[in-house]
Amino acid sequence: MANPGGGAVLNGTVHSNKKQSNNSQSKNYVKNGILKEAQQNGKPHFDYKPDVRSYDEAPRHVLFLTYMGYGIGTLFGYLRDFMRKWGIEKCNAAVEREEQKDFVPLYQDFENFFTRNLYMRIRDSWNQPICSTPGPYFDLMERVTDDYNWTFRHTGRVIKDVINMGSYNFLGLGVKYNESMKPVTEVLEKYGVGVPSSRHEMGTLDKHKELEELMAKFLNVEAAMIFGMGFATNSTNIPALVGKGCLILSDEFNHTSIILGARLSGAVIRPFKHNNMENLEALLREAIIKGQPRTGRAWRKILILVEGIYSMEGSIVNLPKLVALKKKYKAYLYMDEAHSIGSLGPNGQGVREHFGLDPDDVDVYMGTFTKSFAACGGYIAGKKELVDYIRVHSHSAVYSASMSPPVAQQIIRSIKILMGEDGNNEGAQKIQQLAENIKYFRQKLIEMGFIIYGADNSPIIPVLLYMPAKVSAFSRHLLKKKIGVVVVGFPATPLAEGRARFCVSSSHTKEILDTVLEAVDKLGDLLNVKYLSKKSRCPICFSEKSFDDETSFEYED
Amino acid sequence: MNVEVAHSELNPNTRVMNSRGIWLAYAILVGLLHMVLLSIPFFFSIPVVWTLTNVIHNLYKAQAMYIFLHTVKRTPFETSVQGKAWLFIHWEQMDYGLQFTSSRKFLSISPIVLYLLASFYTKYDAARFLINTASLLSILLPKLPQFHGVHLFGINKY
Numbered sequence: 136m137a138n139p140g141g142g143a144v145l146n147g148t149v150h151s152n153k154k155q156s157n158n159s160q161s162k163n164y165v166k167n168g169i170l171k172e173a174q175q176n177g178k179p180h181f182d183y184k185p186d187v188r189s190y191d192e193a194p195r196h197v198l199f200l201t202y203m204g205y206g207i208g209t210l211f212g213y214l215r216d217f218m219r220k221w222g223i224e225k226c227n228a229a230v231e232r233e234e235q236k237d238f239v240p241l242y243q244d245f246e247n248f249f250t251r252n253l254y255m256r257i258r259d260s261w262n263q264p265i266c267s268t269p270g271p272y273f274d275l276m277e278r279v280t281d282d283y284n285w286t287f288r289h290t291g292r293v294i295k296d297v298i299n300m301g302s303y304n305f306l307g308l309g310v311k312y313n314e315s316m317k318p319v320t321e322v323l324e325k326y327g328v329g330v331p332s333s334r335h336e337m338g339t340l341d342k343h344k345e346l347e348e349l350m351a352k353f354l355n356v357e358a359a360m361i362f363g364m365g366f367a368t369n370s371t372n373i374p375a376l377v378g379k380g381c382l383i384l385s386d387e388f389n390h391t392s393i394i395l396g397a398r399l400s401g402a403v404i405r406p407f408k409h410n411n412m413e414n415l416e417a418l419l420r421e422a423i424i425k426g427q428p429r430t431g432r433a434w435r436k437i438l439i440l441v442e443g444i445y446s447m448e449g450s451i452v453n454l455p456k457l458v459a460l461k462k463k464y465k466a467y468l469y470m471d472e473a474h475s476i477g478s479l480g481p482n483g484q485g486v487r488e489h490f491g492l493d494p495d496d497v498d499v500y501m502g503t504f505t506k507s508f509a510a511c512g513g514y515i516a517g518k519k520e521l522v523d524y525i526r527v528h529s530h531s532a533v534y535s536a537s538m539s540p541p542v543a544q545q546i547i548r549s550i551k552i553l554m555g556e557d558g559n560n561e562g563a564q565k566i567q568q569l570a571e572n573i574k575y576f577r578q579k580l581i582e583m584g585f586i587i588y589g590a591d592n593s594p595i596i597p598v599l600l601y602m603p604a605k606v607s608a609f610s611r612h613l614l615k616k617k618i619g620v621v622v623v624g625f626p627a628t629p630l631a632e633g634r635a636r637f638c639v640s641s642s643h644t645k646e647i648l649d650t651v652l653e654a655v656d657k658l659g660d661l662l663n664v665k666y667l668s669k670k671s672r673c674p675i676c677f678s679e680k681s682f683d684d685e686t687s688f689e690y691e692d
Numbered sequence: 693m694n695v696e697v698a699h700s701e702l703n704p705n706t707r708v709m710n711s712r713g714i715w716l717a718y719a720i721l722v723g724l725l726h727m728v729l730l731s732i733p734f735f736f737s738i739p740v741v742w743t744l745t746n747v748i749h750n751l752y753k754a755q756a757m758y759i760f761l762h763t764v765k766r767t768p769f770e771t772s773v774q775g776k777a778w779l780f781i782h783w784e785q786m787d788y789g790l791q792f793t794s795s796r797k798f799l800s801i802s803p804i805v806l807y808l809l810a811s812f813y814t815k816y817d818a819a820r821f822l823i824n825t826a827s828l829l830s831i832l833l834p835k836l837p838q839f840h841g842v843h844l845f846g847i848n849k850y
Contacts, residue, residue, distance in 0.1 A: 198713030199720060206717075630711045 191586050193601060193666040201601045201631045205253075208603065212252030227285040249626070257607035258284045260614075260622055266293060268311045269302040271642040275619065294617065298647055300637045301621040305478040305594050306565045307642025308509035308549050319544045326540035334526070338537035346543045346550075350514055353550050354484060355494045358523070359516035361546075362531045363538040365473065365503030366392040368513030371530035373469070374400040376499070377438050382422055384415060384466070385440040388448060393440050393471060402438075403428065409448070412456045415439070419464045437466040443475030443486040443502075447628060447636070449589020449597050451475070454486055458496045469499040477507025478594050483553050483566050489592070504542075508549040512538045569594060569641035572648060576639050579652050584665035584672050588634075597634040598655075598664075605662050606633040612661075616654045706785050709795035718802070784840055791837040803831050 218224040228251055231241055267274040275294040278287040332338035343361060350359040362368045373396030377383060381402040387409045397404050408414040426432050439461060441452045461468045472485045480488030487497055500516040515525055526532060553562040573594050580587050586599040600606050603624050610622045624633040659665045787793045807828045814820040833839060
């Protein structure tokens with residue numbers, strides 16, 4: 136009788152001789168020629184409530200005033216344009232020569248309306264040149280403007296030790312040169328700076344191979360491939376993975392690089408509402424039932440594009456539900472972990488580890504080395520077949536230069552710190568410090584009464600400011616107090632949601648965070664941006680009746 | 693403000709009218725306009741004031757908002773589609789040209805409501821009725837879906 140699996144058949148049931156142990160201790164096995172570690176812990180780390188809480192909304196009068204702000208700004212913009220046209224006011228922007236006034240205009244006036252009349256007024260909050268390493272502190276070059284932000288001039292002075300709340304320096308690895316970076320200079324001396332060749336020609340160095348193997352080990356996947364530029368990783372590899380006849384379902388708030396890659400691929404793109412798994416499921420069902428648009432044929436493949444942490448919202452993708460959906464409908468998942476690699480998960484392995492899922496659940500891991508690893512470049516990781524395909528078909532591998540060797544060495548150094556090789560636990564300390572900082576900062580901001588977005592563990596903390604003038608005032612005031620933040624307004628965000636975006640780093644000590652919190656607290660009172668309802672600030676205070684409540688007493692007559 | 697611009701919202705102009713609270717802001721603005729007119733002592737009678745509100749609202753629509761919605765083309769900022777909305781006025785850009793969305797319905801209904809109120813308060817006398825009707829028609833016709841992209845006499849085509 137046939138005896139599959141080595142068990143004896145007895146009364147119709149198969150008894151296997153080998154007892155299968157559920158809790159196997161680091162059983163390594165070989166698959167596809169790659170040595171794989173078994174997943175140690177299959178259970179999720181904690182009972183995760185997905186980040187689908189509805190964000191607190193500001194009261195309506197705030198929104199009304201925001202629209203008023205934009206409206207009045209627009210009216211004044213029209214007035215100023217009128218005055219500029221009729222020569223009452225000097226025009227600082229580019230204009231055409233007198234002789235060419237009748238030609239078809241080279242500079243379209245109205246498309247620059249917003250830039251000219253609204254952005255120019257508050258332009259000094261952006262593009263500020265810094266002149267030191269962007270660690271926890273940085274030095275800012277002082278610049279002043281004599282003509283209301285049309286031109287700037289550097290006074291030559293440097294504002295020293297500005298607290299850095301804007302860099303994506305999550306693990307604090309972006310520091311000045313010190314002795315531990317000696318291997319990087321040795322690589323620089325040996326290999327030089329640039330690799331004047333693409334991966335397919337003469338540009339694959341042993342440093343790249345070393346980094347790719349290390350990256351695969353770090354992420355607990357079969358293989359990885361690295362690229363010289365993070366943006367290009369997305370925009371050159373998504374076209375290699377999908378093409379005409381495929382369907383891309385991408386999150387509303389995906390980064391430009393993902394959108395560009397999706398558009399270049401020629402597939403049909405359908406965006407789904409941000410982090411909304413019901414919407415995604417509805418779209419999946421509709422797509423599978425109806426097929427391709429005109430022909431009704433089945434899709435060649437369906438790819439879901441998400442990010443680990445979204446940089447404008449600070450929200451974390453709802454990965455467990457997403458993976459369940461993808462398995463049910465047999466779609467592929469591409470996850471861009473630009474912000475979440477190194478900053479989430481107990482070992483810094485990203486969103487997948489944060490939720491405790493199996494490494495095979497996500498089909499394509501993508502990430503960048505710009506944020507947590509303090510270098511530049513990107514990677515694609517996953518199964519060996521996938522990465523082998525990418526090695527041959529990626530546009531970047533054919534056409535663009537490969538990663539610079541000292542940069543690769545810096546990433547190798549960062550990963551080794553994170554993985555805790557050489558026995559020291561510097562990496563684990565950094566990750567833990569980051570988690571503590573995040574928790575502390577978020578909690579304090581909520582207590583103070585600011586409306587903030589983002590999941591509770593995400594290192595990106597957008598504080599909502601709503602009105603365009605407050606957005607600019609926030610940035611300027613904090614700079615006076617020597618704190619640097621990034622602020623964003625329309626059109627990068629929806630019309631009424633101007634925000635300031637704090638990025639917490641593990642190199643921030645508690646004193647630094649306290650300084651920032653104190654300044655933000657005072658500024659919040661001054662600008663009146665503490666819109667969080669009293670109930671949400673301190674949920675415990677409102678849940679039980681205080682027993683000092685005198686109205687509950689009864690007076691006896 | 694161009695920090696990390698471009699998510700999948702290709703033309704943010706299309707979503708402006710759908711923002712939370714903007715209908716309320718619009719209604720409050722009209723109310724304010726009416727208050728301002730009411731407080732000018734030169735015009736005593738209420739009917740005149742209501743006609744004026746209606747007319748100025750439509751004219752304000754016909755000049756300012758008409759201009760804002762129905763004349764001014766393009767977008768006041770650079771979009772990532774590089775000029776797809778080049779020749780479209782704001783009304784046509786709303787919701788990417790999808791007709792009968794809630795914002796469009798709201799903006800179509802508000803002049804009708806004002807017209808009804810103005811007719812009531814002016815007690816339907818002839819002259820004011822003509823003025824009100826004319827201004828209502830001038831603001832309602834461009835909103836019809838049949839007029840999407842139509843340029844009468846070639847005005848404002850490019």
